[in-house]
Structures are given as structure tokens and as C-alpha cells.
Amino acid sequence: MDLRFWAIALVLSWIGIGQLSASESPRVFHFDKKTYQAHNQNWSIAQDDQGILYFGNTDGLLEYDGSTWDLHPFPRNQPVRSVAYEANRIYAGGYEEFGFWEKNSWGQMQYTSLSKRIPKSQMSRQEIWHILVTSKGVFFQSFGAIYLYENQNVRKIDLPGNIMFLHEINGQILAPVLGSGIFAWSAAETWSLLPGSAIFADKTIQVLLADPGGMLAGTREAGFFRYNGREFVRWEHPMNERLTSYQVNKAIRLKDGRIAVGTILNGLYLLEPNRPDFLHFNRSRQLQNNTVLSLMEDQQGNVWAGLDQGIDMIAFSDPLEY
Numbered sequence: 001m002d003l004r005f006w007a008i009a010l011v012l013s014w015i016g017i018g019q020l021s022a023s024e025s026p027r028v029f030h031f032d033k034k035t036y037q038a039h040n041q042n043w044s045i046a047q048d049d050q051g052i053l054y055f056g057n058t059d060g061l062l063e064y065d066g067s068t069w070d071l072h073p074f075p076r077n078q079p080v081r082s083v084a085y086e087a088n089r090i091y092a093g094g095y096e097e098f099g100f101w102e103k104n105s106w107g108q109m110q111y112t113s114l115s116k117r118i119p120k121s122q123m124s125r126q127e128i129w130h131i132l133v134t135s136k137g138v139f140f141q142s143f144g145a146i147y148l149y150e151n152q153n154v155r156k157i158d159l160p161g162n163i164m165f166l167h168e169i170n171g172q173i174l175a176p177v178l179g180s181g182i183f184a185w186s187a188a189e190t191w192s193l194l195p196g197s198a199i200f201a202d203k204t205i206q207v208l209l210a211d212p213g214g215m216l217a218g219t220r221e222a223g224f225f226r227y228n229g230r231e232f233v234r235w236e237h238p239m240n241e242r243l244t245s246y247q248v249n250k251a252i253r254l255k256d257g258r259i260a261v262g263t264i265l266n267g268l269y270l271l272e273p274n275r276p277d278f279l280h281f282n283r284s285r286q287l288q289n290n291t292v293l294s295l296m297e298d299q300q301g302n303v304w305a306g307l308d309q310g311i312d313m314i315a316f317s318d319p320l321e322y
């Protein structure tokens with residue numbers, strides 16, 4: 001574990017911040033806006049090769065090295081809605097703006113705008129809510145447009161409709177299209193409806209996760225569905241029905257195979273995909289807030305949750321073990 005993260009986690013464990021009453025439960029460490037000196041809302045999370053964390057915050061890009069917080073604003077002080085890391089660059093997107101930060105030879109963060117390379121009319125009122133880094137390039141996505149950054153150039157990609165969040169599953173780029181289903185992007189840069197996905201025409205897909213033999217599709221209002229290559233069927237997990245009441249917002253698959261699900265109304269669930277076991281964290285169970293806006297697993301296996309009010313870290317990697 002990076003010594004900076006070890007030090008901060010050890011101090012927090014001494015003062016007992018966020019410790020759950022159940023001995024078998026992991027610690028939860030809280031970071032509120034007074035701690036990081038920025039807005040309550042944290043929309044996205046990324047981590048670089050050195051272990052430094054970056055948060056897309058309503059006030060700008062938050063940087064955290066385990067002891068110090070720094071805020072880097074957008075050119076017009078817009079909220080940073082999305083962040084992603086690749087090859088020493090922190091890509092970021094927000095209202096009518098996207099680009100990247102990188103550190104110069106003195107270690108100072110410098111911003112380069114990529115949205116300036118396209119006609120202003122194309123970016124009018126667009127807000128970049130999601131960034132997907134692929135071997136093809138970096139996709140910056142609003143709900144109505146996609147911009148691809150490849151080979152130092154930026155261009156707009158035609159869409160089959162208004163979309164939710166892009167995902168790459170087993171090398172295939174997929175776009176949930178509102179009112180239609182899931183569309184796959186081909187090497188010829190055309191979109192085709194995924195067989196069996198028309199079942200989602202009346203649902204909002206929030207997340208797609210790789211799954212043995214296919215994938216999982218998480219919807220806001222109807223829980224998760226499992227895909228076998230031909231059709232989507234409801235995921236037979238005992239928690240799936242409960243999730244339909246809490247509005248699934250984000251989900252990630254952890255390195256150990258578990259699935260972390262962030263909801264709008266009832267915090268965070270950690271699910272065993274093939275067993276009924278789960279952990280639940282909400283405002284009554286050690287989270288600062290019930291609304292999870294972003295999720296990320298760090299290099300040590302801890303889960304970070306960007307919340308509507310603050311940032312929480314669920315410490316599965318106990319610092320006292322190092």
C-alpha cells in the first residue's frame with residue numbers, strides 16, 4: 001500500500017472515524033466538504049499510477065495524495081462531471097468543456113482543452129457526464145453526443161438516439177439508447193441493436209458489467225438483468241428485487257468478483273454474485289449520505305464512493321495488516 005494512504009488510514013483508525021459496530025464489517029472513513037474544501041457533490045473518481053486520487057467535484061477537479069487536497073478549476077469554473085486516467089493524463093468533462101490535466105516537470109497541473117478543437121455550436125449546452133478510455137481512443141460523452149479523441153484529433157460520432165453511459169464489454173463498445181435498447185458500435189463505425197435488448201425500451205440502463213458468459217445490465221427502476229448472448233433475463237439474486245425500490249445509479253465489479261452497487265435512495269450494496277451474502281452501507285450504516293454518485297475500487301482494494309454530500313472510503317484493505 002502507498003505509505004501516504006497507509007498513514008491517513010492509520011490516523012483515522014486511531015480516532016475511530018466511521019467504524020461500524022459489527023466487528024466483521026470494514027471501516028468506513030469520511031471526508032466532508034470542510035476536509036477537502038470544495039462542494040458537497042462528487043460525480044466521478046479516478047486514480048493514477050502513483051495512487052493519487054482524482055474526484056470530479058461540482059467546484060472542479062479534486063486531487064488527493066493521501067494527506068493533502070488540491071482543487072483545480074475548469075476554465076469557466078464549471079462543475080467537473082466526469083474523470084478518467086490514462087498515460088499520465090487526467091481526462092475531465094463538464095458543461096461545454098472537456099480536456100485533460102497533466103503534470104509538468106515541476107509537478108504542477110496544467111490543463112489542455114480539447115473541446116476548443118471542435119465547432120462551438122457542437123458543444124452548445126452539452127454536458128460531458130462520462131469518459132470511456134479504450135484502445136480506439138478516448139470517448140467523451142453527453143447524453144446527446146459523443147466526441148472521440150484519437151491521434152491528437154477530436155471528432156463527433158453519430159448516435160442512434162439519446163444515450164446513457166457508454167461501456168466497453170469484452171472489447172465491444174456498447175451504448176444504451178433510451179427508448180430502444182443496447183446498441184453495439186462496429187469497426188465500420190455503425191451502430192446495431194444488440195439481440196434481445198429491446199426489453200429495455202421502457203427502462204433506463206445505468207450500467208453494464210462484464211459477466212461470465214455475457215454481461216449484467218443494471219437498470220434504474222427494474223434492477224439487474226443477465227445476458228447470455230441471446231436474451232436478457234432477470235438476475236436471480238435475492239437482493240435484486242430490493243434494488244428496484246432504491247434506484248440503481250452506479251455499479252462496478254471488484255477485483256474479488258463482488259459487485260458494488262450505488263443507489264440514489266439507499267446507499268451502497270456489496271453483493272456476492274453467486275451467493276445471497278451482501279453488505280449494506282447507508283446513512284444509518286456509516287455512510288454520510290444515501291445518494292451515491294460515483295464508485296471506484298482503488299489499487300489496494302478499497303471502495304471509494306463519491307456522494308451527494310461528501311466522499312467515503314470503505315477500507316477492505318486494513319492498514320494495520322501492513
